[in-house]
Amino acid sequence: MKHKQAIEIFRIFLKNEKYRITPERFEVMDAALDYDGHFGADDLYVLMKNENSSISRATVYKTLELLVQCNLLSKRHFGENLTRYESSFKRKVHDHLICIDCGRIVEFSDKQLSPLPDKISRELGFEFESYSFNIFARCSNPKNCEYFKDR
Amino acid sequence: MKHKQAIEIFRIFLKNEKYRITPERFEVMDAALDYDGHFGADDLYVLMKNENSSISRATVYKTLELLVQCNLLSKRHFGENLTRYESSFKRKVHDHLICIDCGRIVEFSDKQLSPLPDKISRELGFEFESYSFNIFARCSNPKNCEYFKDR
DNA sequence: ATTGCTGCAAAACGTTTGCACCTAT
DNA sequence: ATAGGTGCAAACGTTTTGCAGCAAT
Numbered sequence: 001m002k003h004k005q006a007i008e009i010f011r012i013f014l015k016n017e018k019y020r021i022t023p024e025r026f027e028v029m030d031a032a033l034d035y036d037g038h039f040g041a042d043d044l045y046v047l048m049k050n051e052n053s054s055i056s057r058a059t060v061y062k063t064l065e066l067l068v069q070c071n072l073l074s075k076r077h078f079g080e081n082l083t084r085y086e087s088s089f090k091r092k093v094h095d096h097l098i099c100i101d102c103g104r105i106v107e108f109s110d111k112q113l114s115p116l117p118d119k120i121s122r123e124l125g126f127e128f129e130s131y132s133f134n135i136f137a138r139c140s141n142p143k144n145c146e147y148f149k150d151r
Numbered sequence: 152m153k154h155k156q157a158i159e160i161f162r163i164f165l166k167n168e169k170y171r172i173t174p175e176r177f178e179v180m181d182a183a184l185d186y187d188g189h190f191g192a193d194d195l196y197v198l199m200k201n202e203n204s205s206i207s208r209a210t211v212y213k214t215l216e217l218l219v220q221c222n223l224l225s226k227r228h229f230g231e232n233l234t235r236y237e238s239s240f241k242r243k244v245h246d247h248l249i250c251i252d253c254g255r256i257v258e259f260s261d262k263q264l265s266p267l268p269d270k271i272s273r274e275l276g277f278e279f280e281s282y283s284f285n286i287f288a289r290c291s292n293p294k295n296c297e298y299f300k301d302r
Numbered sequence: 303a304t305t306g307c308t309g310c311a312a313a314a315c316g317t318t319t320g321c322a323c324c325t326a327t
Numbered sequence: 328a329t330a331g332g333t334g335c336a337a338a339c340g341t342t343t344t345g346c347a348g349c350a351a352t
Contacts, residue, residue, distance in 0.1 A: 169331095170331085170332090171330090171331060171332065173331095173332065173333080175332080175333070175334095176332090205334085206333090206334085207333065207334040207335065208334085208335085209332095209333075209334070209335080210332080210333060210334075213332090213333095232341070232342075
């Protein structure tokens, strides 16, 4: 198994929260952590089905939420009515820039930005929990942009 | 009519873009600008129906997109699979903090944040278009929070 | 033995579409 | 006259739910 450390994290989480340890849950975890980039729950379901898994849609949807709860995945919304996930296991915090022409997603992290969510929360009388910051922009280089359109 | 200036903006936009000027479009505009706070397209449709409008769902959905195009409304996504709108007519740019316990939405604007979307876009080789910044946090004062839960 | 989890299908939800009729141009 | 908009209902894509059977505890 590739994801030894993640398996341990997930197992401990399930135990602590009194959820059952089932093979299906680890099967979804494995597929999710293997996925390169951002994916919708249904994308993952279809992928697993194509690989002859007998997993059900419901189990995929529910397990992804568990993986978010234990911080193995993070949840993203890029301005569509669609929930996307991405592995956050051993990855540093980052934000996203989305090209509105070609759909390319670039990850970045900005030093000036990082302290702001917590600072602003305190200023407004809240306890910071999480934030989302997405920039929508256009590739300056049109050729570049065309290239990614077909991807 | 309350929204004299907005009517003019919308009329000019429709004309420029060669869209037709119809009473239904202004009816939706009126209801949208009257709405206090953030609303989903369906909320607005139901509200209008309750006020005995004969508008159709399709017209409401399509017109809201036109109002976004001419900057009378802005579109928001607060981490659910639901598009929300809010009037941006004569309002200054702001971001949102959402309480994950009671759902209260607080608007803020932060001087350190404002220059970042454009700066980051340029640094990454993009032309800035728009951004979304949402903070998810908890009311520090539990009583406050309880109060808004019932709203 | 007892919950809780699974797969399945159906329902729910917000949103979009196809179409026949109507209306602004 | 004609392109485009409207209302309606049906379709859509994603997500959730109800339920009977199954498996982890």
